[in-house]
Amino acid sequence: MSTNNCIDPPPIKGAPLVSDTLRSMRDAARVGDPIAAEIVAEWFLALRNQLFADQRPVRLEELGTGTPYWIQIDEQQWHLARKRGRPVRALYVHPLPGERSTSRRDHKWSADRTHCVVCNDPFDWAEAYCNPPRAPQPIPIKVQPFNPSWFLPALERLERALKRESKQERDKWNREIAQLRKSIEQHTKEKSP
Numbered sequence: 001m002s003t004n005n006c007i008d009p010p011p012i013k014g015a016p017l018v019s020d021t022l023r024s025m026r027d028a029a030r031v032g033d034p035i036a037a038e039i040v041a042e043w044f045l046a047l048r049n050q051l052f053a054d055q056r057p058v059r060l061e062e063l064g065t066g067t068p069y070w071i072q073i074d075e076q077q078w079h080l081a082r083k084r085g086r087p088v089r090a091l092y093v094h095p096l097p098g099e100r101s102t103s104r105r106d107h108k109w110s111a112d113r114t115h116c117v118v119c120n121d122p123f124d125w126a127e128a129y130c131n132p133p134r135a136p137q138p139i140p141i142k143v144q145p146f147n148p149s150w151f152l153p154a155l156e157r158l159e160r161a162l163k164r165e166s167k168q169e170r171d172k173w174n175r176e177i178a179q180l181r182k183s184i185e186q187h188t189k190e191k192s193p
């Protein structure tokens with residue numbers, strides 16, 4: 001089963017989380033195009049299967065006093081907040097993030113606390129742990145075959161052209177060419193079987 005659709009396929013493989021589904025729904029609403037019935041059915045199935053699954057909250061939050069921000073709290077603070085009638089909320093995910101991934105890192109919130117600067121999850125309903133998509137593996141560059149003897153015809157042509165130069169230039173460049181020929185000869189001798 002998958003909540004994949006053409007708008008924003010979830011980057012992590014496995015059964016879709018509630019947050020994957022909510023993210024797909026949000027993105028679809030932003031795009032504004034009509035949604036095929038089978039995609040809506042997939043969203044429904046993903047939400048139903050997760051909401052009725054064995055799960056426990058992975059994050060408890062209380063609305064900060066006088067701020068629009070949700071603050072993470074522990075279980076004891078949760079019960080106190082419930083008693084006082086404070087607005088609280090819990091994040092449930094299924095399967096648990098630890099069952100899908102080994103990442104246990106916390107998110108790093110942006111200065112305005114709108115999103116995680118590492119994985120880009122929105123602050124309001126980020127997954128419990130930071131699990132950024134992996135960078136693509138670089139393709140190893142294959143060493144191209146190279147043979148210095150390929151330069152020999154060019155050296156021959158240079159020698160012929162040097163005959164029109166002054167004696168001083170001819171001597172200087174002939175010495176260089178002789179040195180290069182020697183190096184090429186040694187190199188190709190070492191390399192050839």
Ligand SMILES: [Zn+2]
Nearest residue numbers: 107116119130
């Ligand atoms: Zn993150």
